[in-house]
Amino acid sequence: MRLSNTQQLFSKTKKFKLTGDNIFKILAAVVAASALVILLIIGYTLAEGSVPVLREFGLSFFFGQQWNPIAGKEAFSILPYVLGTLATSGIALLIGVPLSLGIAIFLVEMAPRSLRLPISYLVELLAAVPSVIYGLWGLFVFRFWMLNYIETPVSTYLGWIPFFSSSLKGLNIFTAGAILAIMIIPTIASISKEVLSAVPNSIREGAYSIGATKWEVIQHWVLSYGRSGIFGAIILGLGRAVGETMAVTMLIGNAIGPAAMPTSLFSSSQTLASLIANGFMEAPRGSLASSAYIGAGLTLLFISLLINVGAHLVMTRVFKVKGGAVE
Amino acid sequence: MMNRYGFRKFKNRLFFIICALCVVVAVIPLVSILFEVVIRGAPQLSLNFLTAPAAKGGIGQAIQGTLILIGLTSIIGIPIGVLSGVYLSEFGNNRYAQSLRTINNILTQFPSIIVGITAYGIIVLALGAFSAIAGAIALAFILIPIVTRTTEESLKLVPNNLREASLALGAHNWRTTLSVVLPAAKNGLVTGVLLAVARIAGETAPLIMTILGSRYFFQGFNQPMAALPLEIWRDSLQPYPDLQAKAWGAALILILMVLIINVAVRLASRSRMKT
Numbered sequence: 001m002r003l004s005n006t007q008q009l010f011s012k013t014k015k016f017k018l019t020g021d022n023i024f025k026i027l028a029a030v031v032a033a034s035a036l037v038i039l040l041i042i043g044y045t046l047a048e049g050s051v052p053v054l055r056e057f058g059l060s061f062f063f064g065q066q067w068n069p070i071a072g073k074e075a076f077s078i079l080p081y082v083l084g085t086l087a088t089s090g091i092a093l094l095i096g097v098p099l100s101l102g103i104a105i106f107l108v109e110m111a112p113r114s115l116r117l118p119i120s121y122l123v124e125l126l127a128a129v130p131s132v133i134y135g136l137w138g139l140f141v142f143r144f145w146m147l148n149y150i151e152t153p154v155s156t157y158l159g160w161i162p163f164f165s166s167s168l169k170g171l172n173i174f175t176a177g178a179i180l181a182i183m184i185i186p187t188i189a190s191i192s193k194e195v196l197s198a199v200p201n202s203i204r205e206g207a208y209s210i211g212a213t214k215w216e217v218i219q220h221w222v223l224s225y226g227r228s229g230i231f232g233a234i235i236l237g238l239g240r241a242v243g244e245t246m247a248v249t250m251l252i253g254n255a256i257g258p259a260a261m262p263t264s265l266f267s268s269s270q271t272l273a274s275l276i277a278n279g280f281m282e283a284p285r286g287s288l289a290s291s292a293y294i295g296a297g298l299t300l301l302f303i304s305l306l307i308n309v310g311a312h313l314v315m316t317r318v319f320k321v322k323g324g325a326v327e
Numbered sequence: 328m329m330n331r332y333g334f335r336k337f338k339n340r341l342f343f344i345i346c347a348l349c350v351v352v353a354v355i356p357l358v359s360i361l362f363e364v365v366i367r368g369a370p371q372l373s374l375n376f377l378t379a380p381a382a383k384g385g386i387g388q389a390i391q392g393t394l395i396l397i398g399l400t401s402i403i404g405i406p407i408g409v410l411s412g413v414y415l416s417e418f419g420n421n422r423y424a425q426s427l428r429t430i431n432n433i434l435t436q437f438p439s440i441i442v443g444i445t446a447y448g449i450i451v452l453a454l455g456a457f458s459a460i461a462g463a464i465a466l467a468f469i470l471i472p473i474v475t476r477t478t479e480e481s482l483k484l485v486p487n488n489l490r491e492a493s494l495a496l497g498a499h500n501w502r503t504t505l506s507v508v509l510p511a512a513k514n515g516l517v518t519g520v521l522l523a524v525a526r527i528a529g530e531t532a533p534l535i536m537t538i539l540g541s542r543y544f545f546q547g548f549n550q551p552m553a554a555l556p557l558e559i560w561r562d563s564l565q566p567y568p569d570l571q572a573k574a575w576g577a578a579l580i581l582i583l584m585v586l587i588i589n590v591a592v593r594l595a596s597r598s599r600m601k602t
Contacts, residue, residue, distance in 0.1 A: 024501035028414035032424070034407050035431040035475065038468050042441060045448040102349025110343055119350055121593060126357050128589045130529020132556045133578050136563045137360045140367075140571070182356045189353075213339040236436065243438025245532040246560060273440045273532070280444070280536055285452070297444045304441070308433045 046301055049294035056288060061295060065258040069282075069289040076292035078299060080260035084173065084269035085303070087262040088248060089241040091177025092184055096241075097234055099181070100188035107189075108196040109218055120193070127186035135250035138179045143170040143251065146178060151266050166266035171253035174265050179251055180241045188237040195229030195318070196222060232314035239307040242273075243300065249274035272300040361582070368579025371572055377580075381542035381553075386577045388544045389558040392459075393581075395545060396538070396554055397528055399463035404470035405520060411471070412478020417504055419479070428479075434472035442468045443533030451537060459545070459552040462538035466527045473526065477519025481512045518592050525588040529581060531556035555581045 016022070053061060053076055064077030103123060107116055147170035155166035166172070199222050207217040223230070253268020256279075260270045270278075276293050283289035379385030411431075415424050446465035451457055485508050493503040509516070534540075539551040540561060546552075555577050562574035 019499075020502075021500045024504070025414075025418055028410050028418060029423070031407055032411040032414035032427050032475075034411055034471055035427050035434055038434060038471065039430055041449065042437070042445045042468075045445045046441065049444070049448055099349045099353055102346040103353055106346035106350050110346055122354050122357060123350075125586070125589065126353065128525065128585055129357070129360060130531070130556060130581060130585060132529065132531040132559050133360065133364065133582055136559055136574055136578050137356075137363055139563055141359060141363050142356070182353070185353050213335050215339040215342040216335070218342075239436050243436075243440070245438065245440045246556075250560070250563065273438055276440050276444065277532055277535060280447075281539075294444055294448070297441050300438055301441050304436070304438055305433070308436045311436075312429060312432060 042301065046294055046298040050291055050298045052288055053291040053295045061292070062299070065261060067257045067260075067292075069287075069292075074288050076289070076295070078272065078275075078292075078296050080255075080258065080262070081270050081272045081275045081296060082299065082303075084252070084260060084262050085242055085271040085273070085300075087173050087269065088177040088180055088252065088271055089238055091174060091265075092180035092241040093234065093238060094181075095178060096181035096184045096188060096237060100185050100233075100237070101192060101230065103185070103189040104192035104196055105218055105223075107193050109214070109222065120190070123186050123189055126182065127190075131183070131244060131246040132250075134179055134183060134247040138175065138247055138251045142179060143175055146170055146175045150174070155266060163264055164266065165264045167268075169253065169268070171251055172266045172268050173252065173262050176248045176252040176269075176271075179247050180244055183244060183247065184237040184240050187240050188233045191233035191236060192226075192230050195226040195233065198229070198319075199225045228314060229318040232311055232318055235307055235311040235314060239304060239311060242271075242307060243304050245273040245277050249277045254278055272296050272303075276300075364575065364578050364582050367572070367575035368577075371576030372579070376573075376576055380544055384573075386555070386558055386573065386580070388541060388553040389555045389577060390580060391545055392538070392541070392553040393528060393555045393584075395459060395552065396462055396466060396534075397524060399459065399548075400466040400470055400527060401524060403463060404467035405474055407467075408471045408474025408523075409478050409516070409520075411475040412482060413504060413509070415475065415479040416482035417500075417508065431472045431475050435476060437469075438532075439469055439530055440532040443536045446533060447536040454549060456549060457537060457539035457551045458549045459538055460548045462534050462552065462554070465533035465537050466530060469530060469533070470523055470527050473523040474520055477523065478512075478516060481515030481519055482508060484515060485511045514596070518596055521588050521592050525585045529556055529585055531560055535560075555584075 056074075057064075057076060061077055062082075063079055064075065065080055066075035066077055067080075068075045103119075107119060111119060147168065151166055151170060151172075151174065152168060155164050155168065158164040159166060203221050203225055204217055207221045212220070248271050252270060252274055254274065255268045255270055256275075259268075261267075262269045275296055280290070280293045283293055375383065376385045377390065378387045380388045411427075415428055415431075418424065419428065442465050446461050446468070450461040450464055454461070489507055489511055490503055493507040494500075498506070534554050534557050538554060538557070540557045541551045541553040543553075558577045559574045559581065562570045562577065565571065
């Protein structure tokens with residue numbers, strides 16, 4: 001019970017007995033450990049599975065560029081896919097963060113009351129669409145928007161700069177990053193919305209009273225008051241972008257080896273997640289290649305853990321400092 | 328002076344328009360996805376398409392597979408998730424619960440493909456075959472943290488008065504939890520669980536290396552099985568227009584399942600707030 005004080009009193013005065021209450025509490029405590037168990041299973045399985053490839057290649061598994069599963073000539077390195085993951089997530093944040101903040105600001109500060117609920121529903125529905133359907137839509141619809149309106153014009157005029165060179169297929173880092181941007185909007189927008197709603201009204205009133213316009217209030221007071229919460233929201237969005245698999249797999253062009261190095265905005269590449277989704281099933285059971293894919297999974301696990309623990313630290317601090325205004 | 332004020336007002340209006348445009352830009356993909364899925368998927372629908380297996384041009388085995396997966400995952404995941412949530416909410420005032428809560432929050436954000444490899448490592452390799460049960464366990468790993476979290480959140484909304492009243496009547500803690508707190512939180516609980524189920528129904532990545540996909544109807548829990556998301560993924564990458572059309576048809580069914588749950592849950596929870 002949350003009547004913990006009374007409970008502690010009882011547990012101090014009474015000796016422990018195997019009553020129905022204690023059985024229930026212990027049972028629930030044991031079942032609740034499932035979270036820890038799942039985390040340990042995931043960590044152990046991935047660590048154990050990647051031992052062969054790490055023993056074989058050591059650090060060059062992280063810093064080389066080759067990927068060759070042919071027996072006898074095996075070489076596995078994941079640098080291109082780590083960079084591909086960072087590149088797509090970076091593009092997703094560059095596009096997605098301003099849009100999400102605009103939506104959050106519009107919902108909290110600007111929209112007429114009657115529009116707020118419907119708009120939040122629509123944005124939340126974006127999160128409900130399964131990743132594979134984003135991929136399908138991306139492959140047959142969105143890819144051509146990107147190709148016709150952005151990739152072709154940009155590479156026509158700026159193609160002489162290596163960063164903008166393109167093979168004009170629409171399957172590349174930029175398209176994958178753009179679809180990731182759409183997919184992380186609900187995450188960032190809904191958390192930023194909570195953060196902005198938690199900004200006390202007295203801050204806004206004070207700002208208005210010295211003659212600020214609505215936008216100046218938002219820009220100089222509301223956003224700066226909520227900045228660490230917004231930072232947390234962005235990290236959580238990054239976490240989602242890094243681990244997203246299906247839509248990216250279908251749109252990034254699936255290059256392998258040195259070709260997967262993200263040299264141009266419009267080069268095809270591969271993320272850690274898409275590498276696994278594409279190739280894991282083709283690697284024979286128990287082979288070095290299979291272990292290499294698991295090693296890629298372990299790396300993704302560490303990146304994801306790092307991001308999410310970071311986000312957790314930021315968010316708990318934010319909501320503690322602000323007096324639990326958001327819960 | 329007047330000019331400066333005019334500029335500030337102009338800037339104010341400009342940013343209003345920019346923020347409104349952000350909303351429009353974000354909604355365009357949603358509208359386009361729904362539009363394309365309906366336009367391209369609807370012509371596929373027929374009784375044969377929905378009930379026949381792959382050999383006869385249908386996606387019946389995929390629909391069946393997804394339903395079986397949802398059922399199996401729910402049976403494994405929901406009781407564990409709800410009981411964990413009960414513990415965190417009702418007895419969660421200690422270090423142990425605090426750290427479990429943190430781990431749980433982190434688990435809800437984990438990349439689902441990692442869970443797929445894990446289920447492959449512990450179940451597919453152990454049983455020696457791709458199987459429905461491996462897929463269900465992978466999805467349960469994703470479902471449990473979400474259900475735990477929503478259960479805890481909805482139980483925390485139950486007023487403490489109810490708990491106190493029940494204890495005052497002489498009920499035990501476990502009795503209070505089961506017959507007072509859980510029924511009081513029923514609506515929120517059902518909403519959270521349904522949304523979690525809708526989320527795992529569309530998961531694809533962990534299924535690739537667990538249930539593998541199949542062209543036949545269900546053949547046993549230890550056999551490979553089909554599922555809608557896998558069907559969409561595999562068919563969409565084929566160079567044949569009829570298979571691509573099939574992917575759109577399957578996408579329509581999947582998105583209907585997911586969106587109907589989402590919209591129904593939201594409408595239900597809104598009408599509850601009004602009454």
